[in-house]
Amino acid sequence: MMRSRIFPVILLAASVGLAQQAQAPTQAKPAEQRPEATPFQVQVNEVVVPVTVTDETGKFVSDLEAKDFKIYEDGREQKIVYFNRERNQPVVVGFILDISNATRLHWKSFQEAAMQLVWNLLQDDDRTGKFSGFLVTYGNEAELAVNTTTDADKIAEYIRKLKPGGGAALFDGIHLALTRHNLVQGEPIEPRRVLVIIGDGHDNASRYTLEEVIEIAQRNLVTIHCVSTSAFGFTSEGESTLTRLAQETGGRVEYPLENVYSHVSGYLSTPSDEGNYALRVGTGGYASALATSMFNAIANIAGEVTTQYILRYIPDNTDSPKQFRTIRVEVNLPGVKLRYRRGYYPYAP
Numbered sequence: 001m002m003r004s005r006i007f008p009v010i011l012l013a014a015s016v017g018l019a020q021q022a023q024a025p026t027q028a029k030p031a032e033q034r035p036e037a038t039p040f041q042v043q044v045n046e047v048v049v050p051v052t053v054t055d056e057t058g059k060f061v062s063d064l065e066a067k068d069f070k071i072y073e074d075g076r077e078q079k080i081v082y083f084n085r086e087r088n089q090p091v092v093v094g095f096i097l098d099i100s101n102a103t104r105l106h107w108k109s110f111q112e113a114a115m116q117l118v119w120n121l122l123q124d125d126d127r128t129g130k131f132s133g134f135l136v137t138y139g140n141e142a143e144l145a146v147n148t149t150t151d152a153d154k155i156a157e158y159i160r161k162l163k164p165g166g167g168a169a170l171f172d173g174i175h176l177a178l179t180r181h182n183l184v185q186g187e188p189i190e191p192r193r194v195l196v197i198i199g200d201g202h203d204n205a206s207r208y209t210l211e212e213v214i215e216i217a218q219r220n221l222v223t224i225h226c227v228s229t230s231a232f233g234f235t236s237e238g239e240s241t242l243t244r245l246a247q248e249t250g251g252r253v254e255y256p257l258e259n260v261y262s263h264v265s266g267y268l269s270t271p272s273d274e275g276n277y278a279l280r281v282g283t284g285g286y287a288s289a290l291a292t293s294m295f296n297a298i299a300n301i302a303g304e305v306t307t308q309y310i311l312r313y314i315p316d317n318t319d320s321p322k323q324f325r326t327i328r329v330e331v332n333l334p335g336v337k338l339r340y341r342r343g344y345y346p347y348a349p
Helices: 107-121 152-160 170-179 210-219 238-249 284-306
Strands: 047-054 069-073 076-078 080-084 091-098 131-138 142-149 192-199 222-228 309-313 325-331 337-339
Touching (some): 107 152, 192 238, 210 238, 325 337
Parallel strands (some): 192 222
Antiparallel strands (some): 069 325, 131 142
16 A cells, blocks of 8 residues: 655654553453563563653753763652663554544545545554554543554554544543553563653543543653644644643643744735635635645654653652652753653552
8 A cells, every 4th residue: 555654764762751650451362463562560670761851942962971971760860770862663553543522624635634644654664563552542432442562554554444523632631642552572671661642632531631641641651742623713622631741741742723824924914704814714725734734743742752862760769659750851052842741659549
């Protein structure tokens, strides 16, 4: 099958926090092409911290060494026992796709973006066997649409057949992605775990709450990245939700529809019935601008994780196993900005 790929294979780095027990459902089967991907338990004592470093202009800084980093847990400096800045590292990516009524206006664009993400993040993995993914959709209810697989086409073809409608059970979708997919051996240390949410952050149908899914993400060593589907010119209450999910787990949020006109000269001085839009919705110019903005959003999410540094340490604090522990990372370089997980829980509930 022919398909378009808009940028090279990109490896997602995952998660931060102390690895703990994770149990797959009893009915789970091994992931496709990965005979070792069976339900199992993991218990180790390393904290894994992916860190993104950017300069004042937002450009990634990718040439640092282990000696340039310091890491603190609850204010106490820890010894870094592992450092890696390589891009070719195993990962399990959970794609969480909003199929509620809110996505109808730009559904085709986000549908194509989701397929491009899948193809590029799992591209040619039947050869290497290093990267796996699964798909969760949410409308009125959340569904594990495609379980853990290395077959990008299987996930992309499922997305191609989807149609939006109904409410939005985002938090149930996140919980499902965190607890129900078939595990791959070595999870969550190697491969690490990442979720990519494509949605507006709105929830009106979930049993779980935002606080509950943030905690379980921190307990399960997951980094959450988001591509917002909020339309240009509208303020969505879901924006704060996406921001919290990303900040608490060390991820990034992209808003492609907010900047769809930003590269169009004079877009604030071209009045129309719809407002100061340089391009009218439904026109070829608008479609082209939207495609460019979507491409940039996907590239930014991908660039975020491919330039991450992976740090590990063994905490010197063996007390209070149920207490949330804060993490702080410092870099010996002036004028840089860091993104990393704010903390972790040392054991699963």
